[in-house]
Amino acid sequence: MKHNDLPQESEAGHPASPLTAFLAAAQFLLLSPAFIRRAFSDRELGASVGYYPVVGLLLGGLLAAADGLLGYLFPLPLRSALTLALWVILTGALHLDGFLDACDGLLGGFTSERRLEIMRDERVGAYALAGGVLLLMMQAAALSAVQNQRAFALFIAPILGRWGMALALTTFPYARASGLGKTIKENAGGFQGVLATFFAITSLLAIAWLSRSWAPLAATLAASLTWWAAIRFTLKRLPGLTGDIYGALNVLIETTTLLVFAAVQHLYG
Numbered sequence: 001m002k003h004n005d006l007p008q009e010s011e012a013g014h015p016a017s018p019l020t021a022f023l024a025a026a027q028f029l030l031l032s033p034a035f036i037r038r039a040f041s042d043r044e045l046g047a048s049v050g051y052y053p054v055v056g057l058l059l060g061g062l063l064a065a066a067d068g069l070l071g072y073l074f075p076l077p078l079r080s081a082l083t084l085a086l087w088v089i090l091t092g093a094l095h096l097d098g099f100l101d102a103c104d105g106l107l108g109g110f111t112s113e114r115r116l117e118i119m120r121d122e123r124v125g126a127y128a129l130a131g132g133v134l135l136l137m138m139q140a141a142a143l144s145a146v147q148n149q150r151a152f153a154l155f156i157a158p159i160l161g162r163w164g165m166a167l168a169l170t171t172f173p174y175a176r177a178s179g180l181g182k183t184i185k186e187n188a189g190g191f192q193g194v195l196a197t198f199f200a201i202t203s204l205l206a207i208a209w210l211s212r213s214w215a216p217l218a219a220t221l222a223a224s225l226t227w228w229a230a231i232r233f234t235l236k237r238l239p240g241l242t243g244d245i246y247g248a249l250n251v252l253i254e255t256t257t258l259l260v261f262a263a264v265q266h267l268y269g
Helices: 020-027 044-072 078-091 094-108 111-120 126-145 150-170 181-185 190-211 215-234 242-266
Strands: none
Touching: 020 044, 020 094, 020 150, 044 078, 044 181, 044 190, 078 126, 078 150, 094 111, 094 215, 094 242, 126 242, 150 181, 150 190, 150 215, 150 242, 190 215, 215 242
């Protein structure tokens, strides 16, 4: 995980209250004001994992509101491109950066050590460039294809993506000996995974009920398969996951969600 603006402490310090944990998640995953102007403790960073889907819900609300306003001004393709641009801006391109690094590392190295080294390199390689362009094109096209349930798609995709990150953090080993992702994982236990699951499932069921559609449930199933396939692919090439992989999982799940909504729109109108 790469986020230079996130304050951090090396010692455990500061027990994590629910509000502080949520604000830590928001400041880490979004471009947001510094609500807490001191360094976050390791415990607070770990506790924040349980609130990742709540941040996804918040992001989804911002995107849906902005997309609705843009609909009064621009035709659908341009509206979709602007909403996608806002999506990248609000997240500080954090997860997109992880996806790019993962493309270069997982596809460009021949050993685990070399792949991890490539993923640390700030330079953008051919795999990252091709993967990033194709990903953004796919997201823009999928979002443009969704007309009837755009708001629901924009809510669900960020929730599922951050739920996937939370489960990956609390379930699978970390590949590196140190780093921010390692610190967060070591302080995020099973309770954070359960809490993230509670928030995600509660939000998804509410959205599914409001939408009166099976598309949210289909998106959840497809996102789960994407999550499983991406982790399986990664663990064949690395001894564990990394911050870049968490970001890549999020982006892949969000893209899968948009594709499912686009497919439902195409098949059933």
